Amino acid sequence: MRALTVEPGTSGTARVEDVPEPPAEAGAVLVAALALGICGTDREIAAGEYGWAPEGRDRLILGHESLGRVLDAPDDAPVAPGDLVAGVVRRPDPQPCECCAAGRFDLCRNGEYTERGIKAIDGYGSERWRVEPEYAVRLDPSLERVGVLIEPTSVVAKAWDELDAIYGRLCARPRTAVITGAGPIGLLAALLAVQRGLETHVLDVVSDGLKPELVDRLGATYHAEPLPKTGLRPDVVVECTGVGQVVFDAMACTAAPGVVCLTGVSPKGRSLEVDAGALNRALVLENDTVFGSVNAAHRHYRLAAEALQQADHTWLERLLTRRVPLEDAPSVLGASGDDIKVVIEF
Known part of the structure; x- marks a missing residue:
């Protein structure tokens, strides 16, 4: 073979x-x-x-x-x-x-x-x-043309499973989500956010073409600008780019208490100037949560299969x-x- x-x-x-x-x-x-x-x-x-x-x-x-x-x-x-x-x-x-x-x-x-x-x-x-x-x-047999998406969907299903667990311990439910990056992981993360009934915003660098169209079809809002310029203060951010500045913007721009899930892997060797004190102050005083997520277990594949079937x-x-x-x-x-x-x- x-x-x-x-x-x-x-x-x-x-x-x-x-x-x-x-x-x-x-x-x-x-x-x-x-x-x-x-x-x-x-x-x-x-x-x-x-x-x-x-x-x-x-x-x-x-x-x-x-x-x-x-x-x-x-x-x-x-x-x-x-x-x-x-x-x-x-x-x-x-x-x-x-x-x-x-x-x-x-x-x-x-x-x-x-x-x-x-x-x-x-x-x-x-x-x-x-x-x-x-x-x-x-x-499900109906997924024959798109079922190959189950593995990347399992990755974001795990991310959202962890986000749900964190917010489940808080006194309020999230209302607004920002997804940074409109590649496969970002678009699938947005899909799961919309399925949860959240007001969903997707950020990427291109201003036209298929990505904005897909976000619009999903019922979400597309932005071709950095998160600080949007004026958004999301309850949840799923970071899917691994770009250093975007990662720090995500941590700095959430509502209180905000939750940031990092799924993008950053390349080594690039340095950024960051006001670590201000970032630490914001994370602590707003009771924010930042965590990384990669790969998936059996439960997340089942959740992914359900999400794809509903989409x-x-x-x-x-x-x-x-x-x-x-x-x-x-x-x-x-x-x-x-x-x-x-x-x-x-």
Whole structure:
């Protein structure tokens, strides 16, 4: 079978090649791949900046944003032949920390987790793949064209799950949300904000085109300017850019008490001048909360599947701005250009 592979740590090594069928020990559920989403993590691995091959191998099958159809599964599995399915990305440490032992491997404390297509386990970027029954997520058949969005949606589902828990301890419910960044994560974060009934604002740098249109179709408000210039004082900010100045603006501009969730990963090596004293004063005196969120556990995949099912599927499909066949996959591992989400189709 064919697969998209890469040699982690070495730029320019991504290629489509013939590989052996997935071994039975990889999971009792056999799946025929339908689609694979490409994100910044895949591009970093392809650029040699990140990633680990399985032990004893030089190459890794890439891909963690999966969608497929079950070919074979045990009778007691949560999925059956013909089902639409996605695979969970992370696996807990084999000698689990407290969080991994509790099923919250997204919060692994010792960093010894592994991840499909990223860290020490082959990904979902092959024509057929296997997954353990407990890591197979069944999707409604109506999501066949957009179900590949479940993994990025699980990331923001976790963020909103944590935001809900924090606000659940406060004396008021949030009314206004700001999402910084209108890439896939930002737009999906906005979707979940709208589904919660919040007045939602999305900030990005472009002033026209598909992104403002998608935000408008969602029933949210689009801004092509920095948060301080909008005059907004949101109850919640979901930061999806990782841009240093945007991160600090998010922490400085919330209402009291405000909650900021950081989902964007900032590059190293850039310095900013920040009035740390003023920022600390604002966070403390307003009882603000700032936290980071990455990856997702089983619960968040279920929440993501529910959110996608409730959404306008036509709107979701417009997020998938480019679909390419497997043989062209290496060509989309560079800069994304104007695309929102690129999908490899099998």
